[in-house]
Amino acid sequence: MDINESLNRILHARESLGELFYDHFLSTYPELQQHFAGVDFKRQRVQLVTALMIIERYHADPTPAVEQYLQYLGTKHNELNIPKEGYGKWTEAMIEAMGRFHGDDWSPTLEEQWREAIGKAIALMFEGYETRVTV
Ligand code: HEM
Numbered sequence: 001m002d003i004n005e006s007l008n009r010i011l012h013a014r015e016s017l018g019e020l021f022y023d024h025f026l027s028t029y030p031e032l033q034q035h036f037a038g039v040d041f042k043r044q045r046v047q048l049v050t051a052l053m054i055i056e057r058y059h060a061d062p063t064p065a066v067e068q069y070l071q072y073l074g075t076k077h078n079e080l081n082i083p084k085e086g087y088g089k090w091t092e093a094m095i096e097a098m099g100r101f102h103g104d105d106w107s108p109t110l111e112e113q114w115r116e117a118i119g120k121a122i123a124l125m126f127e128g129y130e131t132r133v134t135v
Pocket of ligand 1: 032035036039040044047048051073076077080082083086087090118121122
């Protein structure tokens with residue numbers, strides 16, 4: 001399975017990856033829970049899964065529109081006071097959740113593809129921390 005099929009399975013499974021991710025993310029890194037006070041998790045899970053679509057798209061085809069969206073997302077997180085140090089934790093929790101989600105279909109190659117895609121997205125989000133990008 002490659003990253004595109006992985007994404008398809010995630011999207012077909014509605015919010016289920018989002019549930020796995022937030023349960024794992026916030027229990028493993030309780031210091032980050034403060035940022036989610038008052039957040040509507042149903043909405044958040046849907047937005048998270050949709051963000052994976054953006055991340056995969058940029059990996060497959062780095063178009064200016066998707067680049068701009070990721071920079072904007074970074075600006076938004078900067079305005080939410082999300083520390084840059086949180087992103088390594090986010091990545092590890094996401095890889096763990098994806099591994100659980102895919103079970104026997106998970107592989108080192110697929111992990112590598114997602115890590116590369118997530119890394120590129122985070123680099124763009126960090127550009128949006130330095131320069132305010134709006135849409
Ligand atoms: C690659 C990493 C990340 C991606 C792709 C991502 C994606 C998203 C998306 C798509 C939204 C919704 C934005 C909107 O309302 O338009 C969001 C909101 C948010 N994210 Fe992230 N995020 C990432 C990292 C993080 C990290 C590391 C944290 C905290 C430690 C975090 C905390 C939040 C919070 C608190 C919100 C606002 C929720 C709300 O007020 O409704 N995110 N994120």
